[in-house]
């Protein structure tokens with residue numbers, strides 16, 4: 001077997017993410033609670049999550065099983081942002097569960113982050129379905145429509161302003177396109193830092209686009225690019 005084939009084999013599934021490409025995980029500043037984390041902020045964020053769970057601002061609100069506001073720390077220094085809940089997320093009420101979520105956990109672990117130390121959210125909070133009459137059907141997922149994205153966008157910006165993370169990491173084409181207003185293919189813009197303005201007078205947040213874990217499951221060759229992006233993120237987190 002050639003050297004490149006051996007490397008490709010070593011990167012071939014989610015279980016080898018850490019062993020094949022990452023050093024031993026070490027605690028980073030993102031894993032530590034920030035000093036002075038105000039109880040008020042947690043309460044404000046909990047209220048926001050309850051409002052999202054009660055939202056009916058677009059048709060997805062009447063077909064979902066449950067809204068999926070997000071998971072993680074209100075004091076997170078990094079927010080990971082995906083597209084929208086699928087079947088498993090709709091049933092569990094948590095983003096990025098299932099195979100993609102397990103891989104995202106391994107990717108985060110490889111740079112010393114965890115589901116508890118970051119915040120994970122989606123562009124839309126409710127499950128977009130091809131056949132909304134049957135939320136129990138698997139393989140019923142679809143991308144959110146522009147109208148659904150527009151209706152839901154304010155929730156994400158409010159989450160970003162409330163958490164005030166240092167960094168956003170968008171996962172896949174849709175979150176990068178929506179937040180950056182840039183339809184350039186994700187393969188061309190991944191790994192390049194941009195600034196995102198969450199509105200409301202808040203300071204811009206640095207944003208790093210990368211591939212969605214589902215894309216890595218389909219094409220393991222992309223793991224190398226995502227590992228490069230995660231090393232980049234880790235280096236930025238280590239800066240004061």
Ligand code: SF4
Pocket residue numbers: 052055056057058059060061062067124125126148151152155
């Ligand atoms: S997708 Fe967003 S805007 Fe639509 S009902 Fe759910 S929370 Fe509300």
